[in-house]
Amino acid sequence: MLERFNAALDHIEEHLDGDLAPADLARIAATSEYHFRRLFSALAGMPLSEYVRRRRLTLAGAEVLAGERTLLEIAVRYGYGSGEAFARAFRAVHGTGPGQARRTGAALRAQPRMSFRLVVEGQSSMKYRTVTRDAFRITGSRARIPIVHEGENPAITAQIRGLGRPALDRLARLSAGEPAGLVSAVVHLTGSREEGTEVDHWYGVITGPAAPEPDGAAGADASYDGPGAPDPYESLDVAPGTWAVFQAEGPLPHTLQHLWRDVFTQWFPSNPYAGRPGPEILSVRPSADGATASAELWIPVEHTAPGRPGA
Incomplete structure (x- = not known):
């Protein structure tokens, strides 16, 4: 069972910048979508949608600090239809807006990638910033x-x-x-x-x-x-x-x-x-x-x- 759930987690990582259907994850885990969602929440301590959101905004945060793409490009890449929606979600996770983070190099919160074993790793966030x-x-x-x-x-x-x-x-x-x-x-x-x-x-x-x-x-x-x-x-x-x-x-x-x-x-x-x-x-x-x-x-x-x- 855990092997199949870890395969579903791998699928999440491969599709963080694209379409990600819970039904596909349930199929990989060989269970119903309802059971997959419930079991994921019990093991991870957070809903599936919240974990996906935090992982996407973790990668988006790294791209914001890197400065290689515009903020709108990053927003669209990670599934946000507007810069305003992306800024609201970004601020909810990182405590600061993407524009300010890029200007000041603010400390961001990273959601570690989870893996299911006898215990769950990556359940708590890690605070970091980058300095050049x-x-x-x-x-x-x-x-x-x-x-x-x-x-x-x-x-x-x-x-x-x-x-x-x-x-x-x-x-x-x-x-x-x-x-x-x-x-x-x-x-x-x-x-x-x-x-x-x-x-x-x-x-x-x-x-x-x-x-x-x-x-x-x-x-x-x-x-x-x-x-x-x-x-x-x-x-x-x-x-x-x-x-x-x-x-x-x-x-x-x-x-x-x-x-x-x-x-x-x-x-x-x-x-x-x-x-x-x-x-x-x-x-x-x-x-x-x-x-x-x-x-x-x-x-x-x-x-x-x-x-x-x-x-």
């Missing part, structure tokens, strides 16, 4: 660490503690770009994201592409010789491009790790973007007691062909 920016530089400390999927990563903890508070304060004052303040950045050395795979982990700040380079090390402030100061800082030049920016808030460190997981297991398969080379940047603002935090995750992406979600 010029080249910049990450300045700070670099360490080779293993990926840890759950719980504290001791290697990252040791790297940060090894810098020392005076050096961290000094480094924070070098921040000259978004996201502001001290950030973590992960550079994947292979295509694997399995636990234990080694990556380059940077802890530092975003600086401009022309940061000073004393003693041959870009971005260093070698005049500072206080306790724990990096001697000197290292730097990583980052090419211009587009970034998908995600927000989360909750207990540490699980909220951060689950955000990373959900981006790659739910958001990418459900949206017309693909990953591109570049560091994945995490900005964390812990609570006073350090138990919770608000976070912003920057993932380098490129827009793919409409209707073809990336990974």
